[in-house]
Amino acid sequence: MSTEVVATSVVSDAQQQSPSAPTQQKSVEKVNLLGMSRPQMEKFFEDMGEKKFRAGQVMKWIHQFFVTDFAEMTNISGKLREKLEKICEIKAPEVVHKNYSKDGTRKWVFRVGDGEGSLVETVLIPAEHRSGLRRTLCISSQVGCALDCSFCSTGKQGFQRDLNQAEIIGQLWMANYSYMEDVPVLERERSVTNVVMMGMGEPLLNYDAVLNSMRTMLDDFAYGMSKRRVTLSTSGVVPKIDQMVKDIDVALAISLHAPNDELRNELVPINKKYPLEQLIAACQRYIAKDGNESSRKHVTIEYVMLDGVNDHPEHAQQMIKLLKNLPSKINLIPFNPFPHAPYGRSSRNRIISFQKTLSDAGFVCTIRQTRGDDIDAACGQLVGQVADRTRRAEQWKKKVAAKNEILRSQG
Structure with missing residues:
Protein backbone atom coordinates (compact mmCIF):
# COMPACT_ATOMS: atom_id res chain seq x y z
CA MET A 1 0.00 0.00 0.00
CA SER A 2 1.42 3.41 -0.93
CA THR A 3 2.22 5.99 1.74
CA GLU A 4 -0.34 8.39 0.28
CA VAL A 5 -3.07 5.75 0.52
CA VAL A 6 -2.04 5.00 4.10
CA ALA A 7 -2.18 8.68 4.99
CA THR A 8 -5.59 9.03 3.38
CA SER A 9 -6.90 5.94 5.21
CA VAL A 10 -5.73 7.10 8.64
CA VAL A 11 -7.04 10.62 8.14
CA SER A 12 -10.41 9.13 7.20
CA ASP A 13 -10.37 6.98 10.36
CA ALA A 14 -9.55 10.02 12.48
CA GLN A 15 -12.45 11.94 10.98
CA GLN A 16 -14.84 9.09 11.83
CA GLN A 17 -13.56 9.05 15.42
CA SER A 18 -14.03 12.81 15.74
CA PRO A 19 -16.96 13.81 13.49
CA SER A 20 -16.58 17.51 14.19
CA ALA A 21 -12.87 17.60 13.26
CA PRO A 22 -12.02 19.83 10.27
CA THR A 23 -12.36 18.01 6.94
CA GLN A 24 -9.02 16.96 5.44
CA GLN A 25 -8.92 18.20 1.85
CA LYS A 26 -5.56 16.81 0.66
CA SER A 27 -4.51 13.16 0.77
CA VAL A 28 -0.86 14.23 1.25
CA GLU A 29 -1.60 16.08 4.49
CA LYS A 30 0.51 14.61 7.26
CA VAL A 31 -1.02 12.28 9.84
CA ASN A 32 -0.64 13.39 13.45
CA LEU A 33 0.57 10.42 15.50
CA LEU A 34 0.23 12.24 18.82
CA GLY A 35 -3.36 11.28 19.50
CA MET A 36 -3.35 7.68 18.30
CA SER A 37 -4.05 4.93 20.81
CA ARG A 38 -1.82 1.85 20.54
CA PRO A 39 -4.37 -0.25 18.58
CA GLN A 40 -4.84 2.64 16.14
CA MET A 41 -1.08 3.08 15.72
CA GLU A 42 -0.51 -0.66 15.32
CA LYS A 43 -3.02 -0.71 12.48
CA PHE A 44 -1.33 2.32 10.96
CA PHE A 45 2.05 0.59 10.87
CA GLU A 46 0.59 -2.67 9.56
CA ASP A 47 -1.12 -0.72 6.75
CA MET A 48 2.33 0.68 5.93
CA GLY A 49 3.69 -2.84 5.63
CA GLU A 50 5.60 -2.55 8.93
CA LYS A 51 5.53 -4.77 12.02
CA LYS A 52 3.02 -3.58 14.57
CA PHE A 53 5.60 -3.54 17.38
CA ARG A 54 6.88 -0.33 15.79
CA ALA A 55 3.83 1.33 17.29
CA GLY A 56 5.06 0.71 20.82
CA GLN A 57 8.52 2.01 19.96
CA VAL A 58 7.17 5.24 18.48
CA MET A 59 4.69 5.74 21.30
CA LYS A 60 7.51 5.56 23.86
CA TRP A 61 9.47 8.23 22.02
CA ILE A 62 6.41 10.48 21.82
CA HIS A 63 4.88 10.08 25.28
CA GLN A 64 7.82 9.11 27.50
CA PHE A 65 10.68 11.10 25.96
CA PHE A 66 8.54 13.87 24.39
CA VAL A 67 10.27 13.67 21.02
CA THR A 68 8.67 15.29 17.97
CA ASP A 69 11.54 14.74 15.51
CA PHE A 70 11.62 11.28 13.95
CA ALA A 71 15.39 11.65 13.43
CA GLU A 72 15.84 11.34 17.22
CA MET A 73 14.14 7.92 17.36
CA THR A 74 17.41 6.00 17.39
CA ASN A 75 16.04 2.44 17.69
CA ILE A 76 14.10 2.79 14.43
CA SER A 77 15.74 2.23 11.04
CA GLY A 78 16.74 5.25 9.01
CA LYS A 79 14.53 4.10 6.15
CA LEU A 80 11.43 3.97 8.34
CA ARG A 81 12.26 7.31 9.92
CA GLU A 82 12.45 8.87 6.45
CA LYS A 83 9.11 7.32 5.54
CA LEU A 84 7.48 8.62 8.72
CA GLU A 85 8.93 12.09 8.17
CA LYS A 86 7.23 12.26 4.76
CA ILE A 87 3.71 11.29 5.84
CA CYS A 88 3.50 11.89 9.59
CA GLU A 89 3.94 14.54 12.24
CA ILE A 90 3.85 14.76 16.02
CA LYS A 91 2.03 17.99 16.73
CA ALA A 92 0.60 19.26 20.00
CA PRO A 93 -1.94 22.12 20.06
Whole structure:
Protein backbone atom coordinates (compact mmCIF):
# COMPACT_ATOMS: atom_id res chain seq x y z
CA MET A 1 0.00 0.00 0.00
CA SER A 2 1.42 3.41 -0.93
CA THR A 3 2.22 5.99 1.74
CA GLU A 4 -0.34 8.39 0.28
CA VAL A 5 -3.07 5.75 0.52
CA VAL A 6 -2.04 5.00 4.10
CA ALA A 7 -2.18 8.68 4.99
CA THR A 8 -5.59 9.03 3.38
CA SER A 9 -6.90 5.94 5.21
CA VAL A 10 -5.73 7.10 8.64
CA VAL A 11 -7.04 10.62 8.14
CA SER A 12 -10.41 9.13 7.20
CA ASP A 13 -10.37 6.98 10.36
CA ALA A 14 -9.55 10.02 12.48
CA GLN A 15 -12.45 11.94 10.98
CA GLN A 16 -14.84 9.09 11.83
CA GLN A 17 -13.56 9.05 15.42
CA SER A 18 -14.03 12.81 15.74
CA PRO A 19 -16.96 13.81 13.49
CA SER A 20 -16.58 17.51 14.19
CA ALA A 21 -12.87 17.60 13.26
CA PRO A 22 -12.02 19.83 10.27
CA THR A 23 -12.36 18.01 6.94
CA GLN A 24 -9.02 16.96 5.44
CA GLN A 25 -8.92 18.20 1.85
CA LYS A 26 -5.56 16.81 0.66
CA SER A 27 -4.51 13.16 0.77
CA VAL A 28 -0.86 14.23 1.25
CA GLU A 29 -1.60 16.08 4.49
CA LYS A 30 0.51 14.61 7.26
CA VAL A 31 -1.02 12.28 9.84
CA ASN A 32 -0.64 13.39 13.45
CA LEU A 33 0.57 10.42 15.50
CA LEU A 34 0.23 12.24 18.82
CA GLY A 35 -3.36 11.28 19.50
CA MET A 36 -3.35 7.68 18.30
CA SER A 37 -4.05 4.93 20.81
CA ARG A 38 -1.82 1.85 20.54
CA PRO A 39 -4.37 -0.25 18.58
CA GLN A 40 -4.84 2.64 16.14
CA MET A 41 -1.08 3.08 15.72
CA GLU A 42 -0.51 -0.66 15.32
CA LYS A 43 -3.02 -0.71 12.48
CA PHE A 44 -1.33 2.32 10.96
CA PHE A 45 2.05 0.59 10.87
CA GLU A 46 0.59 -2.67 9.56
CA ASP A 47 -1.12 -0.72 6.75
CA MET A 48 2.33 0.68 5.93
CA GLY A 49 3.69 -2.84 5.63
CA GLU A 50 5.60 -2.55 8.93
CA LYS A 51 5.53 -4.77 12.02
CA LYS A 52 3.02 -3.58 14.57
CA PHE A 53 5.60 -3.54 17.38
CA ARG A 54 6.88 -0.33 15.79
CA ALA A 55 3.83 1.33 17.29
CA GLY A 56 5.06 0.71 20.82
CA GLN A 57 8.52 2.01 19.96
CA VAL A 58 7.17 5.24 18.48
CA MET A 59 4.69 5.74 21.30
CA LYS A 60 7.51 5.56 23.86
CA TRP A 61 9.47 8.23 22.02
CA ILE A 62 6.41 10.48 21.82
CA HIS A 63 4.88 10.08 25.28
CA GLN A 64 7.82 9.11 27.50
CA PHE A 65 10.68 11.10 25.96
CA PHE A 66 8.54 13.87 24.39
CA VAL A 67 10.27 13.67 21.02
CA THR A 68 8.67 15.29 17.97
CA ASP A 69 11.54 14.74 15.51
CA PHE A 70 11.62 11.28 13.95
CA ALA A 71 15.39 11.65 13.43
CA GLU A 72 15.84 11.34 17.22
CA MET A 73 14.14 7.92 17.36
CA THR A 74 17.41 6.00 17.39
CA ASN A 75 16.04 2.44 17.69
CA ILE A 76 14.10 2.79 14.43
CA SER A 77 15.74 2.23 11.04
CA GLY A 78 16.74 5.25 9.01
CA LYS A 79 14.53 4.10 6.15
CA LEU A 80 11.43 3.97 8.34
CA ARG A 81 12.26 7.31 9.92
CA GLU A 82 12.45 8.87 6.45
CA LYS A 83 9.11 7.32 5.54
CA LEU A 84 7.48 8.62 8.72
CA GLU A 85 8.93 12.09 8.17
CA LYS A 86 7.23 12.26 4.76
CA ILE A 87 3.71 11.29 5.84
CA CYS A 88 3.50 11.89 9.59
CA GLU A 89 3.94 14.54 12.24
CA ILE A 90 3.85 14.76 16.02
CA LYS A 91 2.03 17.99 16.73
CA ALA A 92 0.60 19.26 20.00
CA PRO A 93 -1.94 22.12 20.06
CA GLU A 94 -0.39 25.59 19.82
CA VAL A 95 0.19 27.36 23.14
CA VAL A 96 -1.14 30.92 22.83
CA HIS A 97 -0.93 31.80 26.51
CA LYS A 98 0.68 30.27 29.58
CA ASN A 99 0.82 31.40 33.15
CA TYR A 100 2.61 29.90 36.12
CA SER A 101 1.30 30.81 39.57
CA LYS A 102 3.45 31.55 42.58
CA ASP A 103 1.83 28.52 44.27
CA GLY A 104 3.05 26.17 41.51
CA THR A 105 -0.19 26.02 39.54
CA ARG A 106 0.34 26.15 35.78
CA LYS A 107 -2.22 27.13 33.18
CA TRP A 108 -2.18 26.99 29.40
CA VAL A 109 -4.50 28.30 26.71
CA PHE A 110 -4.24 26.22 23.53
CA ARG A 111 -5.38 27.07 20.03
CA VAL A 112 -7.03 24.09 18.35
CA GLY A 113 -8.09 23.80 14.73
CA ASP A 114 -6.92 25.53 11.57
CA GLY A 115 -6.45 29.25 11.01
CA GLU A 116 -7.44 31.35 13.98
CA GLY A 117 -8.92 28.20 15.51
CA SER A 118 -10.60 28.02 18.89
CA LEU A 119 -9.23 28.17 22.41
CA VAL A 120 -9.25 25.68 25.30
CA GLU A 121 -7.64 25.65 28.73
CA THR A 122 -5.60 23.20 30.77
CA VAL A 123 -4.63 23.58 34.43
CA LEU A 124 -1.96 21.70 36.40
CA ILE A 125 -2.23 21.77 40.19
CA PRO A 126 0.64 20.53 42.37
CA ALA A 127 0.05 19.29 45.91
CA GLU A 128 2.02 17.52 48.60
CA HIS A 129 0.82 13.97 49.20
CA ARG A 130 1.89 11.16 51.49
CA SER A 131 3.27 9.35 48.43
CA GLY A 132 5.22 12.43 47.33
CA LEU A 133 4.54 15.44 45.14
CA ARG A 134 1.31 15.03 43.19
CA ARG A 135 0.75 16.95 39.96
CA THR A 136 -2.87 16.79 38.83
CA LEU A 137 -3.75 17.94 35.32
CA CYS A 138 -7.28 19.09 34.50
CA ILE A 139 -7.89 18.40 30.80
CA SER A 140 -10.51 19.88 28.47
CA SER A 141 -12.52 17.71 26.09
CA GLN A 142 -14.57 20.28 24.15
CA VAL A 143 -14.35 23.85 22.94
CA GLY A 144 -16.90 25.48 25.23
CA CYS A 145 -19.75 23.43 26.64
CA ALA A 146 -23.37 22.82 25.71
CA LEU A 147 -24.65 22.07 29.21
CA ASP A 148 -24.73 25.71 30.41
CA CYS A 149 -24.46 25.10 34.15
CA SER A 150 -25.41 28.38 35.75
CA PHE A 151 -22.28 28.78 37.89
CA CYS A 152 -19.75 27.77 35.20
CA SER A 153 -17.66 30.25 33.23
CA THR A 154 -17.14 27.79 30.37
CA GLY A 155 -20.87 27.31 29.90
CA LYS A 156 -21.31 31.00 29.23
CA GLN A 157 -19.07 30.73 26.17
CA GLY A 158 -21.36 28.32 24.33
CA PHE A 159 -20.37 25.12 22.54
CA GLN A 160 -18.22 25.12 19.42
CA ARG A 161 -16.92 21.59 18.82
CA ASP A 162 -15.43 18.41 20.26
CA LEU A 163 -11.68 18.02 20.60
CA ASN A 164 -10.01 15.18 18.74
CA GLN A 165 -7.63 12.71 20.35
CA ALA A 166 -4.47 14.64 19.47
CA GLU A 167 -5.92 17.78 21.00
CA ILE A 168 -6.85 15.95 24.21
CA ILE A 169 -3.60 14.00 24.64
CA GLY A 170 -1.68 17.06 23.47
CA GLN A 171 -2.63 18.83 26.70
CA LEU A 172 -1.07 16.04 28.77
CA TRP A 173 1.96 15.93 26.47
CA MET A 174 2.58 19.67 26.81
CA ALA A 175 2.14 19.69 30.58
CA ASN A 176 4.79 16.98 30.93
CA TYR A 177 7.07 18.64 28.37
CA SER A 178 6.90 21.95 30.26
CA TYR A 179 9.04 20.34 32.97
CA MET A 180 11.35 18.53 30.54
CA GLU A 181 12.06 20.87 27.62
CA ASP A 182 15.59 21.71 28.86
CA VAL A 183 16.36 18.13 29.92
CA PRO A 184 18.35 15.83 27.58
CA VAL A 185 16.01 13.48 25.73
CA LEU A 186 17.07 10.22 27.39
CA GLU A 187 16.88 11.78 30.86
CA ARG A 188 13.29 12.97 30.50
CA GLU A 189 10.53 11.51 32.63
CA ARG A 190 6.80 11.92 33.01
CA SER A 191 5.92 14.56 35.61
CA VAL A 192 2.11 14.56 35.68
CA THR A 193 0.91 12.01 38.23
CA ASN A 194 -2.89 12.40 37.97
CA VAL A 195 -5.35 13.38 35.26
CA VAL A 196 -8.91 14.58 35.63
CA MET A 197 -11.16 14.94 32.59
CA MET A 198 -12.77 17.94 34.20
CA GLY A 199 -11.74 20.92 32.09
CA MET A 200 -13.84 22.72 29.52
CA GLY A 201 -16.68 20.63 28.14
CA GLU A 202 -18.64 17.52 29.13
CA PRO A 203 -16.30 14.56 28.41
CA LEU A 204 -19.09 12.00 28.02
CA LEU A 205 -20.53 14.03 25.14
CA ASN A 206 -17.23 13.47 23.28
CA TYR A 207 -17.14 9.83 24.22
CA ASP A 208 -14.96 8.06 21.64
CA ALA A 209 -12.14 10.61 21.61
CA VAL A 210 -12.10 10.80 25.42
CA LEU A 211 -12.21 7.01 25.76
CA ASN A 212 -9.25 6.44 23.41
CA SER A 213 -7.32 9.27 25.07
CA MET A 214 -7.79 7.73 28.52
CA ARG A 215 -6.68 4.37 27.14
CA THR A 216 -3.46 6.06 26.00
CA MET A 217 -3.01 7.57 29.47
CA LEU A 218 -3.22 4.06 30.96
CA ASP A 219 -1.01 2.42 28.32
CA ASP A 220 2.44 1.35 29.56
CA PHE A 221 3.86 2.29 26.17
CA ALA A 222 2.60 5.85 26.72
CA TYR A 223 1.99 7.41 30.16
CA GLY A 224 1.50 4.21 32.15
CA MET A 225 -0.83 5.87 34.63
CA SER A 226 -2.70 3.92 37.28
CA LYS A 227 -6.40 3.65 36.58
CA ARG A 228 -6.98 5.08 40.05
CA ARG A 229 -5.15 8.22 38.95
CA VAL A 230 -7.25 8.86 35.85
CA THR A 231 -10.64 10.35 36.67
CA LEU A 232 -13.54 11.23 34.43
CA SER A 233 -15.83 13.94 35.78
CA THR A 234 -19.33 14.21 34.38
CA SER A 235 -22.40 16.31 35.04
CA GLY A 236 -24.46 13.16 34.68
CA VAL A 237 -24.86 11.71 31.16
CA VAL A 238 -26.42 8.50 32.44
CA PRO A 239 -26.32 6.31 29.27
CA LYS A 240 -22.61 7.01 28.79
CA ILE A 241 -21.83 6.19 32.43
CA ASP A 242 -23.38 2.79 31.77
CA GLN A 243 -21.34 2.44 28.57
CA MET A 244 -18.14 3.17 30.49
CA VAL A 245 -18.80 0.10 32.64
CA LYS A 246 -18.09 -2.05 29.58
CA ASP A 247 -15.31 0.04 28.04
CA ILE A 248 -12.84 1.22 30.69
CA ASP A 249 -12.01 1.12 34.38
CA VAL A 250 -11.12 4.60 35.63
CA ALA A 251 -12.23 6.66 38.59
CA LEU A 252 -15.59 8.44 38.29
CA ALA A 253 -16.50 11.87 39.64
CA ILE A 254 -19.93 13.49 39.55
CA SER A 255 -20.47 17.23 39.38
CA LEU A 256 -23.42 17.20 41.75
CA HIS A 257 -23.70 20.73 43.20
CA ALA A 258 -27.24 20.26 44.49
CA PRO A 259 -28.88 17.58 46.66
CA ASN A 260 -32.41 17.83 45.23
CA ASP A 261 -33.88 17.90 41.74
CA GLU A 262 -35.47 21.32 41.99
CA LEU A 263 -32.22 23.09 42.77
CA ARG A 264 -30.11 20.91 40.47
CA ASN A 265 -32.45 21.63 37.56
CA GLU A 266 -31.51 25.28 38.03
CA LEU A 267 -27.77 24.81 38.55
CA VAL A 268 -27.12 21.81 36.26
CA PRO A 269 -29.80 21.77 33.52
CA ILE A 270 -28.96 18.26 32.27
CA ASN A 271 -30.62 17.09 35.49
CA LYS A 272 -33.97 17.71 33.78
CA LYS A 273 -33.12 14.87 31.38
CA TYR A 274 -31.33 12.61 33.87
CA PRO A 275 -32.64 13.42 37.38
CA LEU A 276 -30.87 12.48 40.58
CA GLU A 277 -32.57 9.11 41.05
CA GLN A 278 -31.32 7.96 37.63
CA LEU A 279 -27.87 9.45 38.17
CA ILE A 280 -27.30 7.83 41.56
CA ALA A 281 -28.50 4.47 40.19
CA ALA A 282 -26.01 4.75 37.30
CA CYS A 283 -23.21 5.49 39.78
CA GLN A 284 -24.16 2.41 41.79
CA ARG A 285 -24.01 0.30 38.63
CA TYR A 286 -20.62 1.75 37.76
CA ILE A 287 -18.97 0.76 41.03
CA ALA A 288 -20.64 -2.66 41.16
CA LYS A 289 -17.71 -4.31 39.33
CA ASP A 290 -15.92 -6.90 41.45
CA GLY A 291 -12.17 -7.04 41.91
CA ASN A 292 -9.70 -5.54 44.34
CA GLU A 293 -7.82 -3.81 41.54
CA SER A 294 -10.81 -1.91 40.27
CA SER A 295 -10.76 1.88 40.60
CA ARG A 296 -14.53 1.83 41.01
CA LYS A 297 -14.63 1.43 44.78
CA HIS A 298 -16.33 4.77 45.24
CA VAL A 299 -17.54 7.83 43.35
CA THR A 300 -16.16 11.29 44.03
CA ILE A 301 -18.90 13.85 44.54
CA GLU A 302 -17.99 17.40 43.52
CA TYR A 303 -20.00 20.14 45.16
CA VAL A 304 -19.35 23.84 44.48
CA MET A 305 -20.30 25.94 47.50
CA LEU A 306 -22.51 28.86 46.43
CA ASP A 307 -23.33 31.45 49.04
CA GLY A 308 -26.96 31.25 50.12
CA VAL A 309 -27.85 28.86 47.29
CA ASN A 310 -26.78 25.30 48.12
CA ASP A 311 -24.91 25.70 51.42
CA HIS A 312 -27.69 25.61 54.03
CA PRO A 313 -27.83 22.94 56.79
CA GLU A 314 -30.87 21.35 55.16
CA HIS A 315 -28.85 20.86 51.97
CA ALA A 316 -26.24 18.91 53.93
CA GLN A 317 -29.00 16.73 55.39
CA GLN A 318 -30.42 16.13 51.92
CA MET A 319 -26.94 15.11 50.74
CA ILE A 320 -26.72 12.55 53.51
CA LYS A 321 -30.03 11.02 52.47
CA LEU A 322 -29.19 11.11 48.76
CA LEU A 323 -25.81 9.42 49.10
CA LYS A 324 -26.53 6.98 51.93
CA ASN A 325 -26.35 3.90 49.67
CA LEU A 326 -23.59 5.14 47.36
CA PRO A 327 -19.94 4.60 48.40
CA SER A 328 -18.59 8.08 47.88
CA LYS A 329 -16.09 10.73 48.85
CA ILE A 330 -17.28 14.32 48.88
CA ASN A 331 -15.18 17.23 47.69
CA LEU A 332 -16.51 20.66 48.68
CA ILE A 333 -15.26 23.30 46.26
CA PRO A 334 -15.25 26.99 47.20
CA PHE A 335 -16.80 28.84 44.26
CA ASN A 336 -14.24 30.71 42.15
CA PRO A 337 -16.06 33.90 41.05
CA PHE A 338 -15.72 35.18 37.49
CA PRO A 339 -16.84 38.49 35.95
CA HIS A 340 -20.63 39.00 36.13
CA ALA A 341 -21.12 35.71 37.99
CA PRO A 342 -24.56 35.70 39.68
CA TYR A 343 -23.18 33.82 42.70
CA GLY A 344 -20.75 34.41 45.52
CA ARG A 345 -18.46 32.08 47.43
CA SER A 346 -19.81 30.56 50.65
CA SER A 347 -18.07 31.80 53.78
CA ARG A 348 -15.31 29.69 55.25
CA ASN A 349 -17.38 29.07 58.38
CA ARG A 350 -20.36 27.93 56.31
CA ILE A 351 -18.20 25.52 54.32
CA ILE A 352 -16.61 24.07 57.46
CA SER A 353 -20.03 23.64 59.09
CA PHE A 354 -21.30 21.87 55.96
CA GLN A 355 -18.26 19.60 56.00
CA LYS A 356 -18.73 18.76 59.68
CA THR A 357 -22.33 17.70 59.14
CA LEU A 358 -21.30 15.31 56.36
CA SER A 359 -18.27 14.01 58.26
CA ASP A 360 -20.35 13.37 61.38
CA ALA A 361 -22.67 11.28 59.21
CA GLY A 362 -19.74 9.05 58.25
CA PHE A 363 -18.73 10.51 54.89
CA VAL A 364 -15.17 11.26 53.87
CA CYS A 365 -15.52 14.95 53.09
CA THR A 366 -12.71 17.31 52.12
CA ILE A 367 -12.54 21.00 51.23
CA ARG A 368 -10.61 21.75 48.08
CA GLN A 369 -7.84 24.25 48.56
CA THR A 370 -8.21 27.18 46.16
CA ARG A 371 -5.18 27.39 43.89
CA GLY A 372 -4.02 29.66 41.10
CA ASP A 373 -6.30 32.60 41.90
CA ASP A 374 -3.58 34.94 40.59
CA ILE A 375 -3.75 33.30 37.13
CA ASP A 376 -7.55 32.77 36.84
CA ALA A 377 -7.14 29.02 37.26
CA ALA A 378 -10.86 28.25 37.47
CA CYS A 379 -11.82 26.44 34.29
CA GLY A 380 -12.94 28.69 31.45
CA GLN A 381 -11.97 31.97 33.08
CA LEU A 382 -8.87 32.73 31.06
CA VAL A 383 -10.31 31.71 27.70
CA GLY A 384 -13.25 33.96 28.45
CA GLN A 385 -10.82 36.86 28.79
CA VAL A 386 -8.53 35.95 25.90
CA ALA A 387 -11.24 35.35 23.32
CA ASP A 388 -14.97 35.14 23.94
CA ARG A 389 -16.64 34.95 20.55
CA THR A 390 -20.07 33.67 21.47
CA ARG A 391 -23.32 35.53 21.87
CA ARG A 392 -24.30 33.42 24.88
CA ALA A 393 -21.88 35.25 27.18
CA GLU A 394 -23.10 38.62 25.96
CA GLN A 395 -26.74 37.67 26.46
CA TRP A 396 -25.99 36.21 29.88
CA LYS A 397 -24.24 39.38 31.04
CA LYS A 398 -27.22 41.45 29.90
CA LYS A 399 -29.57 39.12 31.80
CA VAL A 400 -27.52 39.50 34.98
CA ALA A 401 -27.42 43.28 34.56
CA ALA A 402 -31.20 43.42 34.06
CA LYS A 403 -31.77 41.29 37.16
CA ASN A 404 -29.54 43.57 39.22
CA GLU A 405 -31.41 46.62 37.95
CA ILE A 406 -34.73 45.12 39.02
CA LEU A 407 -33.33 44.40 42.47
CA ARG A 408 -32.07 47.97 42.80
CA SER A 409 -35.41 49.42 41.76
CA GLN A 410 -37.21 47.27 44.31
CA GLY A 411 -34.85 47.99 47.13
